[in-house]
Amino acid sequence: MMEAKILIVEDEKDIARMIDYNLKKESYKTVMLHDGSFAAMTAAKERPDLILLDLMLPGLDGLDVCRRLKADDRTSSIPIIMLTAKSEESDKILGLGLGADDYVTKPFSVKELLARVQAVLRRTRAKPSRAESFKAGVLEVDFLKVEARVKGAAVELTSKEFELLKALALSAGKVLSREDLLSKAWGMDAALELETRTVDVHVGTLRKKLRSEGKRIITVKNYGYRFEDK
Numbered sequence: 001m002m003e004a005k006i007l008i009v010e011d012e013k014d015i016a017r018m019i020d021y022n023l024k025k026e027s028y029k030t031v032m033l034h035d036g037s038f039a040a041m042t043a044a045k046e047r048p049d050l051i052l053l054d055l056m057l058p059g060l061d062g063l064d065v066c067r068r069l070k071a072d073d074r075t076s077s078i079p080i081i082m083l084t085a086k087s088e089e090s091d092k093i094l095g096l097g098l099g100a101d102d103y104v105t106k107p108f109s110v111k112e113l114l115a116r117v118q119a120v121l122r123r124t125r126a127k128p129s130r131a132e133s134f135k136a137g138v139l140e141v142d143f144l145k146v147e148a149r150v151k152g153a154a155v156e157l158t159s160k161e162f163e164l165l166k167a168l169a170l171s172a173g174k175v176l177s178r179e180d181l182l183s184k185a186w187g188m189d190a191a192l193e194l195e196t197r198t199v200d201v202h203v204g205t206l207r208k209k210l211r212s213e214g215k216r217i218i219t220v221k222n223y224g225y226r227f228e229d230k
């Protein structure tokens with residue numbers, strides 16, 4: 001197996017060292033941080049294959065780090081395993097749809113952690129990290145040419161509609177919140193100023209333009225949207 005680089009963000013130094021030691025023993029490369037402040041920046045620079053992210057961190061907490069990672073194109077596809085103290089917290093994290101791929105509840109065994117790491121890496125490596133195109137039913141999207149086609153016929157989309165479609169398609173099967181979609185299609189700064197309702201309006205026009213395939217964009221009540229690719 002190709003050796004993977006793993007970023008460990010954990011402020012409890014004993015736990016961080018234990019994780020670091022065991023990952024290295026399995027021939028993973030590691031980068032270790034004990035504070036959340038520079039986690040997103042370090043991830044953008046180091047491009048790890050996986051991030052182990054503690055929830056309660058000094059500087060910036062795990063949820064905020066997660067949000068930043070997912071809002072940045074350079075880091076949005078890096079899988080994240082959250083390390084949490086209680087299982088209720090873990091459920092909440094996955095429920096929030098922040099894009100964490102899995103979680104491990106403390107205290108955890110080395111064996112359990114390694115199994116999760118391997119499972120997530122296997123899953124994410126099965127699909128190309130930089131998708132150039134996407135297909136679902138009679139819908140085809142070419143991300144490089146910025147073109148969408150339904151039954152072979154080009155669909156005229158505005159740049160925001162295309163970005164929304166791209167964000168939804170690349171996370172097919174997962175729920176994205178309106179905030180996620182705002183930051184992905186409009187950028188983080190704009191996302192702070194725009195109303196989430198903006199997303200609804202654009203999703204509405206996007207659905208119409210995709211004709212028969214518009215039904216693939218499912219509204220998840222009180223939360224956001226999910227793209228159905230099956």
Ligand code: CA
Nearest residue numbers: 011054056057
């Ligand atoms: Ca902590």
